[in-house]
Amino acid sequence: MTDTLRALFLLSLFLIAISCEHRTIDSDDIVLAEAGNHVLLLSDVRNSVPDEVYAADSLRVIMNYQKNWVNRKLKVMEARRLRLDQNREVQRRIRQATESILVDAYNEAVYLDMKVEPVTQSEAQSYYESNKDKFILAERHIRYRHIIAASLTDAQNARNALLRGRSWTSVVEQYSVNPQKAIRTSRQFFPASTAAMYFEEMNTFLQVIGVTEISPIRQIGDQYHFVQLVDSRDAGEHPQVDWVIGQITEWLMLDRRRKHLRSMEQSLFLKAQANNELRIYDVTIPEQQIEIVQDSL
Numbered sequence: 001m002t003d004t005l006r007a008l009f010l011l012s013l014f015l016i017a018i019s020c021e022h023r024t025i026d027s028d029d030i031v032l033a034e035a036g037n038h039v040l041l042l043s044d045v046r047n048s049v050p051d052e053v054y055a056a057d058s059l060r061v062i063m064n065y066q067k068n069w070v071n072r073k074l075k076v077m078e079a080r081r082l083r084l085d086q087n088r089e090v091q092r093r094i095r096q097a098t099e100s101i102l103v104d105a106y107n108e109a110v111y112l113d114m115k116v117e118p119v120t121q122s123e124a125q126s127y128y129e130s131n132k133d134k135f136i137l138a139e140r141h142i143r144y145r146h147i148i149a150a151s152l153t154d155a156q157n158a159r160n161a162l163l164r165g166r167s168w169t170s171v172v173e174q175y176s177v178n179p180q181k182a183i184r185t186s187r188q189f190f191p192a193s194t195a196a197m198y199f200e201e202m203n204t205f206l207q208v209i210g211v212t213e214i215s216p217i218r219q220i221g222d223q224y225h226f227v228q229l230v231d232s233r234d235a236g237e238h239p240q241v242d243w244v245i246g247q248i249t250e251w252l253m254l255d256r257r258r259k260h261l262r263s264m265e266q267s268l269f270l271k272a273q274a275n276n277e278l279r280i281y282d283v284t285i286p287e288q289q290i291e292i293v294q295d296s297l
Contacts (some may be wrong), residue, residue, distance in 0.1 A: 032066045035073035079183065107261065114260045119252040127248050128241045137239055140192040143231040144206055146185060148177050148223050155217045155224035162214060162228060177223065189233065189243060191199075202227045 025031070030042035043066045046054065054061050084090055087280040104254035128135065145168060149155035158175035162168070169183065176182045205227055214228040233239070272278035 032062065033070050035070060036077050038073050040069045044069075077233055110264050111257060114257060115190075116253065116256045116260060119249045119256070121245065124245050124248040124252060125241055126242065127252060132238055135239055135244055137233060137235050137237050139235045141189045141233045141239070141243075142185065142192050142195055142206060142229060143189045144195055145228040145230055146182060146196055146202065146225065147172070147175060147227075148182070148225050149175050150177050150223060152217065152219070152224050155226060159214055159217060159226055186230065189231070189240070196227060199225060201225075 025041065026052055030040055031039055032034040038236050045062055049061055049065065079085060136180045147155065149158055154175045158171050168186065172179045172182045192207060195206050201218050202225055206229060209215055209229050211229050211232055215226050217224055217226045
């Protein structure tokens with residue numbers, strides 16, 4: 001424990017003894033401030049601040065939080081002394097904020113508790129086929145091979161082997177410094193602007209070479225690189241379904257959850273009607289206040 005935190009701990013022992021707030025405080029916690037009947041504990045800071053932020057400079061985080069907490073509590077205390085909390089507009093805003101928090105809490109509870117059937121791959125594919133016109137490539141996409149070799153000789157041998165028609169897998173396994181990554185990358189399509197994005201010269205080659213063509217070898221750092229263009233899809237074409245299947249699945253799941261929430265809202269409406277807790281009036285004739293008895297949701 002640093003000297004500063006040790007001093008805070010000793011101070012907290014005294015503050016705990018005189019604290020007026022009815023709050024259970026662990027013996028190993030530290031009181032950072034008191035304002036009226038309110039107490040700020042070190043655990044409050046730890047529970048409110050992300051661990052990585054706290055770890056970067058704990059003392060600065062504590063002091064900033066402490067300062068902001070004190071300012072906020074003093075303003076609240078003064079507002080109540082001035083009886084601002086009795087102001088009709090303030091009370092309306094408090095009720096509105098309370099309702100918003102409760103609605104959000106209800107929606108979150110429903111989402112966490114709801115049992116929704118997972119979207120199957122065939123459902124996602126069917127959605128794609130039915131809505132294919134919505135899926136258009138905004139820019140050219142390409143599939144390419146990228147060899148990174150430890151020496152110029154390895155790079156030359158790998159390039160010559162590919163030109164002679166040797167299989168990509170065997171070439172990569174023999175000459176690449178990272179065969180698994182090279183194979184994995186070669187199976188995916190990328191926007192042309194981001195392909196081999198960490199190697200600008202390789203990206204430039206991919207913009208100009210044709211399908212099956214292989215670029216010249218270039219030394220980058222202490223390694224040797226070349227690329228081969230395997231396939232290309234122009235802007236305006238439809239992407240392959242596997243490029244968007246994950247996004248479609250997420251959309252469909254979200255839609256199912258929204259429908260489930262809508263069903264729960266409908267159940268609440270019917271329950272309130274059955275319990276005679278709800279009256280809805282015809283807004284087209286407000287002066288007569290004619291009750292609507294049918295379901296208006």
